[in-house]
Amino acid sequence: MKPLIGISCCVKAFGIFATPNHAASDSYVRVTLGPVGGIPVLLPAAGEALVPEILPRLDGLILTGSRSNVCPDFYEGPPHAEGTPEDIARDSTTLPLIRAAIAAGLPVLAICRGFQELNVALGGSLDQRIQDLPGRLDHSTPSDQKYGPIRTAKAHGVRLAPGSLLATIAGHCEVPVNSLHNQGIARLAPRLVAEGWAPDGTIEAVRVRDASGFAYGVQWHPEYDWETDAVSRGLLENFGRAAEAWAARRRLPQAAE
Numbered sequence: 001m002k003p004l005i006g007i008s009c010c011v012k013a014f015g016i017f018a019t020p021n022h023a024a025s026d027s028y029v030r031v032t033l034g035p036v037g038g039i040p041v042l043l044p045a046a047g048e049a050l051v052p053e054i055l056p057r058l059d060g061l062i063l064t065g066s067r068s069n070v071c072p073d074f075y076e077g078p079p080h081a082e083g084t085p086e087d088i089a090r091d092s093t094t095l096p097l098i099r100a101a102i103a104a105g106l107p108v109l110a111i112c113r114g115f116q117e118l119n120v121a122l123g124g125s126l127d128q129r130i131q132d133l134p135g136r137l138d139h140s141t142p143s144d145q146k147y148g149p150i151r152t153a154k155a156h157g158v159r160l161a162p163g164s165l166l167a168t169i170a171g172h173c174e175v176p177v178n179s180l181h182n183q184g185i186a187r188l189a190p191r192l193v194a195e196g197w198a199p200d201g202t203i204e205a206v207r208v209r210d211a212s213g214f215a216y217g218v219q220w221h222p223e224y225d226w227e228t229d230a231v232s233r234g235l236l237e238n239f240g241r242a243a244e245a246w247a248a249r250r251r252l253p254q255a256a257e
């Protein structure tokens, strides 16, 4: 049986009455069914009470990207600029979910907003508009950029730490990535190890130092280019193998008490 992969949802108002919905991009469903080799399970932003009930049923967890931003209250940051999208229901679900998943050793792949949530969940902080910081690139893609291939195209290089998982997958230490974010890691959480950097020093890849299993995050979007990018595909496949191993262990008969 294929591993069950939890996919974090956002709360989004859509439909003719703009009522709240729990939603995740189809790209995460497709990569889960594709290179990850699992079965996607959408996780509603239903709060911390969901965590102990759902975690034991999962074999892996993907923290998805989103245009919304982690509420600064969770990292003692300044209030967002007026109009910055937030999703407190998602934060209130994913931050405890990440801590519990890491503690349990469940395979975790954190992408973009999910990468930022991983850092905040483990005690780090975020810069809210890195393009406004001296010497930093603009890592964002205009939200009015309707032409998908431009929005998700390669935007800059990432230098990888020698010997890191991504450098091992790539076979070298410099990879091109897409870039669709305004925020970025400011204070790196103590349990995270940076393993990839943009030319302006923005942290783009991390590993959980003491995780007992696969626990990685990337600021870019491997789900957008895995069909043409071997590093993105390799990261997703490595996560899938970790989830498959977790699922096999979960199905072993429990030793008699």
Ligand SMILES: N[C@@H](CCC(=O)NCCCC(=O)O)C(=O)O
Residues within 6 Å of the ligand: 064, 065, 066, 067, 068, 069, 111, 112, 113, 114, 180, 181, 182, 183, 184
């Ligand atoms: N909102 C955060 C995280 C950015 C992010 O997850 N971007 C993906 C957006 C989805 C898309 O446009 O395809 C930030 O701005 O840093």
